[in-house]
Amino acid sequence: MTGIPRIAARFAALRAEGRGALIPFLEAFDPDRATAMEILRGFPGAGADLIEIGCPFTDPMADGPTVQRAGQRGLKAGATLAGTLQMVREFRAGDAATPIILMGYYNPILSYGANFCADAAAAGVDGLIIVDVPPEEADEIEPQARAAGLDMIRLIAPTTDDARMIKVLAATSGFIYYVAITGITGTRSATGAELAEAIPRIRKHTKLPIAIGFGVRTPEQAAEAARIADGAVVASALIDVLAADLDAEGHAKPGTAQKVLDQVAALASAVRSVKKGA
Amino acid sequence: MNKPLPNSLRQGPDARGRFGPYGGRFVAETLMPLILEVEKAYEEAKHDPAFMNEWRRLLTHYVGRPSPLWLAERLTQKLGGAKIYFKRDELNHTGAHKINAVLGQIMLAKRMGKTRIIAETGAGQHGVATATACALFDLPCTVFMGATDVERQQPNVFRMKLLGAEVVPVTSGAATLKDAMNEGLRDWVANVHDTYYCIGTVAGPHPFPMMVRDFQSVIGTEAREQMMAAEGRLPDLLVAAIGGGSNAMGLFYPFLDDASVAMHGVEAAGKGVDTEEHAASLTKGRPGVLHGNRTYLLQDEFGQIMEAHSISAGLDYPGVGPEHSWLHDIKRVEYTSATDDEALSAFQLCSKMEGIIPALEPAHALAHVIKIAPSMPKDKLIIMNMCGRGDKDIFTVARTLGVSM
CATH class of the missing domain: 3.40.50.1100 (Rossmann fold)
Incomplete structure (x- = not known):
């Protein structure tokens, strides 16, 4: 990669535009590779500013039932980490600008081997969220990520106190992912008041953009997250749209991807309606 | 200590x-x-x-410790080799360690x-x-x-x-x-x-x-004192079943620095370690990260965790405690396995010969003792951790043996 990293460039451009980012999530290979690819390719056109792609894992400890089932469908459809990178590579062939964050658990990455970060960067991945690698355990993966030019996006939770936050922030690049609730994905949502208190607490310590995830479901919630922070990550709500459209055997129908993309468009329109100071 | x-x-x-x-x-x-x-x-x-x-x-006063160290005399005679002691944690309140x-x-x-x-x-x-x-x-x-x-x-x-x-x-x-x-x-x-x-x-x-491990080490600490009292010396071999490995760590830990004491951890081989249905993470797995720790895991080539299998629900886990992984690598403890069938035979033998119905978990440890005790000299001392009682397993065993209750 040359020049400004895609994630920093995208947030800078959005700041100049005076708006926040919509960051939709998809689980690789859910419910099959072609449908997932159609959704991934369609994201930017539907209004995605950045994209988070999840690599399925058998034991997703931080995820609620919706993402768990998405992962199980993905695995059944043959998802692997290498296969996920190949999806990104194909996406990148048609889109050089939209940043992609790969979200996953550590074991498949360890299993892939020491070339993972280099291969991910070459495929067009810009940042990593590795759910079960806190800064204390990042001594192996972090130098590899840095050498490959990948941002290490870290989670800050309501349970992260100020002293710990400084430590986590020091190990973060790209943006901060604020986990809005103490809980797993797709369960409950934070209130606007909770977020309005939490985000300034992080801002005191960092100039990095902050995206809010976990429990951001509706266009209204996405708009609120974009107003209070710099972006909204929407995952389970999109997977719910996808899952609701699958047939009895769990297969996608011809319009499934479009239904997800329509929901992304609704979220994007809400996020874009919020004007922010540059 | x-x-x-x-x-x-x-x-x-x-x-x-x-x-x-x-x-x-x-x-x-x-x-x-x-x-x-x-x-x-x-x-x-x-x-x-x-x-x-x-x-x-x-x-x-609540659990009933120390648990006895029982010389399994009839079993020792039948196998004709090393002297076999059971550390009887199955007698604890609630029936296990x-x-x-x-x-x-x-x-x-x-x-x-x-x-x-x-x-x-x-x-x-x-x-x-x-x-x-x-x-x-x-x-x-x-x-x-x-x-x-x-x-x-x-x-x-x-x-x-x-x-x-x-x-x-x-x-x-x-x-x-x-x-x-x-x-x-x-x-x-x-x-x-x-x-x-x-x-x-x-x-x-x-x-x-x-x-x-620290809390479970009460098992090994007691066993050490009890063996000194019974035989005036340390045991030669410790044997314990391994699922996650808590009863084994509890027995082994206080003896880790005693070079004369050999230790065998017995994983569940299910239908056999060469089949797909077993729970032998150390024998057949490789290191990875699951449930908060890095350790040996049963996983496929892509790092997805595989399902374990064992007749014993307590051993049916695709990972193992990290300290066992380390003890395995440095070869301080030898890890081996016993199949469902071997555990079932041991379960029945122990019930008939010692009047102790073991849980299916320690039945795996006992299956290993049955394999190796006969080839050991009669003056050698084995402690096997009888870490749970079998009341909970009688339905599973009955079903497997084709007995209706």
Whole structure:
């Protein structure tokens, strides 16, 4: 990669535009590779500013039932980490600008081997969220990520106190992912008041953009997250749209991807309606 | 207990919770502050004489410790080799070794001001122990149990309910111990403010592998004194079953620096380690990260975790405690395995010859003893950890043997 990293460039451009980012999530290979690819390719056109792609894992400890089932469908459809990178590579062939964050658990990455970060960067991945690698355990993966030019996006939770936050922030690049609730994905949502208190607490310590995830479901919630922070990550709500459209055997129908993309468009329109100071 | 020597094998884990390259704290950020809080609270508690005295009081008067060291004379004669002793942790209140560490952890939870307890369970022994301690300490308790295990361990499910615990059947994955642990971690993330996760084995993020081992070491510490009293010397061989590995760590740990004491950990070979249906993580797995720690895991070439299989719900886990992974690598402990069929034979033999119905977990350890004792000289001493009683397993065994009850 040359020049400004895609994630920093995208947030800078959005700041100049005076708006926040919509960051939709998809689980690789859910419910099959072609449908997932159609959704991934369609994201930017539907209004995605950045994209988070999840690599399925058998034991997703931080995820609620919706993402768990998405992962199980993905695995059944043959998802692997290498296969996920190949999806990104194909996406990148048609889109050089939209940043992609790969979200996953550590074991498949360890299993892939020491070339993972280099291969991910070459495929067009810009940042990593590795759910079960806190800064204390990042001594192996972090130098590899840095050498490959990948941002290490870290989670800050309501349970992260100020002293710990400084430590986590020091190990973060790209943006901060604020986990809005103490809980797993797709369960409950934070209130606007909770977020309005939490985000300034992080801002005191960092100039990095902050995206809010976990429990951001509706266009209204996405708009609120974009107003209070710099972006909204929407995952389970999109997977719910996808899952609701699958047939009895769990297969996608011809319009499934479009239904997800329509929901992304609704979220994007809400996020874009919020004007922010540059 | 002896003070560890500078080159002692009993100094782990390091400050990062590592045993060699294994262990650590591979958890989501939401849990990280709480894990650190548990570690700090445990460090304080273990140096607080009042805390430790209260734990020991409970072990003596509530659990019934020390558990006896029983010379299994008829079995020894039949096998015709080494002298076989059972460390009888199956006589503990609640019927297994699990209660030793549970009482320590529930006391710690109280000390931390936590008001709700959660636990995972496989065979149900840890769930029963946790439900028991929660009844005693008047704390609400939720136990996560794979739906498959709920089915095959009905007596323990009913026990937990009698004790006032809520049992939540987990249907994700293969619906066994691994999935129950995922669900336990998910619940904990959502309820960090008031909840303590009472982990049942020497796995999970630091400090759990260390803490559970420390509490379970009462087994080995007693066994050492009892063997000295009975034979005037240390045993030659320790044998224990390995699922997550808590009963084995408890027996082995106090002997790790005694070079003359050999140790064998017995994994569940299910239908055979060369089939796809077993739970032998050290024998057939490779290192990876699951449930907060780095350790040997049963996984496919892409790093996806595989389902374990064992007739024993307590051994049906695709990982193993990180300290065992390290002891395996440095070859201090030899890890071997026993199949479902071998465990079933041992289960029946022990019942008939010693009048002790073992749990299916230690039946695996016994199956190994049956294999090796005959070839050992008669003056050699074996201690096998009889870590649980078989009442809970009679239905499974009856079904397998084609007996209707």
